[in-house]
Each structure stands twice: as C-alpha cells, then as structure tokens.
Amino acid sequence: MSDRPNIRISGAARRRAAADAALGDRAGKPPARTEGKAFAPANIALCKYWGKRDEELRLPMNSSVSISLGALGTRTRVRLGDGDRYVLNGSPLAPESAEGRRLREYLDLFRGPAAPGFEVDTENTIPTAAGLASSASAFAALAKALDVLFGWGLDLGALSILARLGSGSAARSVAAGFVEWRAGERSDGSDSVAIPWPERWPQLRIGLLVLASGPKSVGSRDAMRHTVETSPLYAAWPETARQDLETLRGAVRTRDFEALGRTAEANAMAMHATMLAARPAVRYWRAETVAALDRVAAARAEGLPVYATLDAGPNVKLLFEAASEMAVAAAFPEARAVAPFGG
Numbered sequence: 001m002s003d004r005p006n007i008r009i010s011g012a013a014r015r016r017a018a019a020d021a022a023l024g025d026r027a028g029k030p031p032a033r034t035e036g037k038a039f040a041p042a043n044i045a046l047c048k049y050w051g052k053r054d055e056e057l058r059l060p061m062n063s064s065v066s067i068s069l070g071a072l073g074t075r076t077r078v079r080l081g082d083g084d085r086y087v088l089n090g091s092p093l094a095p096e097s098a099e100g101r102r103l104r105e106y107l108d109l110f111r112g113p114a115a116p117g118f119e120v121d122t123e124n125t126i127p128t129a130a131g132l133a134s135s136a137s138a139f140a141a142l143a144k145a146l147d148v149l150f151g152w153g154l155d156l157g158a159l160s161i162l163a164r165l166g167s168g169s170a171a172r173s174v175a176a177g178f179v180e181w182r183a184g185e186r187s188d189g190s191d192s193v194a195i196p197w198p199e200r201w202p203q204l205r206i207g208l209l210v211l212a213s214g215p216k217s218v219g220s221r222d223a224m225r226h227t228v229e230t231s232p233l234y235a236a237w238p239e240t241a242r243q244d245l246e247t248l249r250g251a252v253r254t255r256d257f258e259a260l261g262r263t264a265e266a267n268a269m270a271m272h273a274t275m276l277a278a279r280p281a282v283r284y285w286r287a288e289t290v291a292a293l294d295r296v297a298a299a300r301a302e303g304l305p306v307y308a309t310l311d312a313g314p315n316v317k318l319l320f321e322a323a324s325e326m327a328v329a330a331a332f333p334e335a336r337a338v339a340p341f342g343g
C-alpha cells in the first residue's frame with residue numbers, strides 16, 4: 001500500500017486552475033476598472049449537449065451547436081464591492097439560495113486581494129414567463145462582464161471556457177448566430193471551446209411556445225447525470241449527436257432548411273429517448289407537449305415546413321423560415337417568433 005495520502009483536488013480547485021489557465025498571465029491581476037457591463041443571448045441547441053465526461057469542469061460527452069436568440073438573453077453589470085450582493089430582475093437574490101450559492105462559487109474563481117467582493121446586477125431580457133431564462137445567457141453575460149471589469153480582453157475561446165465553468169450551455173452563449181461547442185479531448189478542457197460558424201441565415205425563425213411554466217421536476221444537471229449513469233440508450237447518444245452535428249453543418253452551409261429542421265427535431269427526440277430510458281425515467285413532457293408535437297406533425301403533413309425542438313423542459317420551440325411566418329402564426333397563434341439574425 002502506498003504511504004502517500006490520498007489527495008483529491010476539489011472541483012472548485014480544478015475549476016480555479018482551469019480559469020487561471022484560460023486567463024494565462026492575466027490571472028491574479030487587479031481589475032482595470034470598478035464596473036463591467038455585458039449582454040449575452042440565450043441559445044437554442046439544434047444538436048443538444050447531453051451528458052458530461054467531467055462533471056467538475058462541465059466537459060461534455062459530445063459536441064453541440066446552437067442558435068443564439070439575438071436580443072433575448074441576459075444583461076449583467078458587475079461592480080467591485082467589499083462583499084457580494086446580487087440582484088436578479090430588480091429583486092435581491094438571497095446568498096444562501098441555490099442560485100446565490102452557485103453565483104458565489106463561480107465568483108470565487110476570480111476573487112483576490114484587489115477584488116474581494118462583487119456586486120452583480122443581472123436582468124433577463126427574456127420575459128420570465130417565456131420559460132427560457134437560463135443559466136446559459138446568465139453565465140455567458142457574467143463572464144463577459146468580468147472580462148470588461150478586469151480588462152482582460154479575452155478572445156472568444158477563452159471567454160467560452162470561463163462561461164462553461166459556470167454552466168455547460170453558457171459556452172455557446174458568448175457569441176451570436178450559430179455556435180458550435182467542441183467537446184474537446186483534453187482532460188483540462190482547454191480545447192472544449194465555442195467556435196462560431198460564419199454563416200448567417202436571416203430568414204430563419206424560432207417560435208417559442210410556452211406550454212407550462214414553473215420550476216421543473218428535475219434540473220438538467222441532475223437529469224443529465226442520471227441519464228448517463230442509468231440509461232441503456234445513452235451509449236448510442238454520442239455517435240448520434242456526432243452525425244447530427246455534421247448533417248447540421250452541411251445543412252447550414254447549403255441553406256437546406258428541411259435537413260436542418262428534420263435533424264434538429266430528430267436530435268431532440270433522441271435526447272429525450274435517452275432520458276425516458278433512464279431508471280427511473282426522466283420525463284419532462286406533459287400532455288401539452290405531446291399535443292404541440294402533434295400539431296407540428298399535422299402542420300407539416302399539410303405542407304408547412306415547420307419543425308420542433310425541445311430542451312430539458314416541457315416547452316416546444318418551432319423552427320421555420322420567414323416565408324412561413326404567416327402560416328405558422330395562423331397554426332400556432334400563441335407562438336412568439338424570434339428572428340435570431342435580426343430578420
């Protein structure tokens with residue numbers, strides 16, 4: 001038996017090391033100013049991130065790609081202070097709440113003698129009722145606001161690493177448009193970064209259908225872990241996602257809307273299939289979810305090019321093009337249409 005103590009580096013220490021590595025020689029330098037402000041968009045994945053190869057560094061099993069939602073996202077201001085103080089949508093956020101703790105632990109990565117405390121004021125530009133406010137835009141906006149406060153001038157890859165240390169999907173919210181998050185291979189996550197795709201697709205539309213609001217039964221972080229650990233279908237997921245991502249890359253390059261919609265919808269169904277097979281099942285779908293998917297299928301059978309995707313929740317997102325906007329509005333009067341490229 002070895003007489004060496006069994007040293008286990010904590011998740012927080014590993015995240016701090018990863019943040020320092022992304023910052024390089026900027027790590028530990030005092031802030032350049034007393035305040036930083038930034039905005040980051042929410043994003044909808046066309047090929048989903050589902051499962052981690054490293055829980056602590058939020059490193060994914062598979063690469064994913066999303067569309068950022070333009071002006072819908074999170075606006076954040078971070079100021080230096082003696083202690084921490086958080087405001088979310090105009091109301092103080094209790095430091096001992098789950099969200100407060102998560103925020104404090106994240107800010108610990110950047111704390112130092114010249115930056116002992118952070119006052120964070122954050123506001124979602126997505127109506128809360130839209131059920132879309134997410135950790136993705138929150139941590140991306142915070143990473144960008146810290147970049148301004150400290151004057152780091154980080155490139156997109158480094159920013160996406162910092163955002164990822166808060167929440168995986170936040171890696172994709174550091175940029176507009178189509179953003180791929182490469183899974184990477186290195187154990188320190190230094191190659192698990194966001195790479196925006198150069199293509200723009202101004203006619204693309206996303207329709208937000210809010211079918212149910214309120215807290216979800218299981219958070220996506222726990223659902224993901226439980227699926228990886230217990231679902232017999234999970235083994236097929238990484239390769240399915242790899243193929244879907246390549247199909248989507250081709251669809252975006254050639255502006256093939258049908259291939260994009262079909263693949264995104266199939267990818268979302270496959271992700272939910274892995275959850276349904278988990279033991280016990282993780283089932284986010286409600287009766288309204290199934291009814292909405294039926295309506296999408298019926299609209300498509302009538303010749304309307306509209307597809308659906310859904311994340312770790314009951315709400316359905318529609319994918320369509322500007323030419324179908326009137327018909328989609330008629331078929332789904334409750335949908336809120338978003339033009340991710342500004343139309």
Ligand code: 2P0
Binds near residue numbers: 168
């Ligand atoms: C995605 N989701 O690609 C997938 C699809 C939900 C379903 O990324 O644990 O909040 O913070 O890394 O990013 C939601 O998971 O999880 C998510 P953590 P995150 O958008």
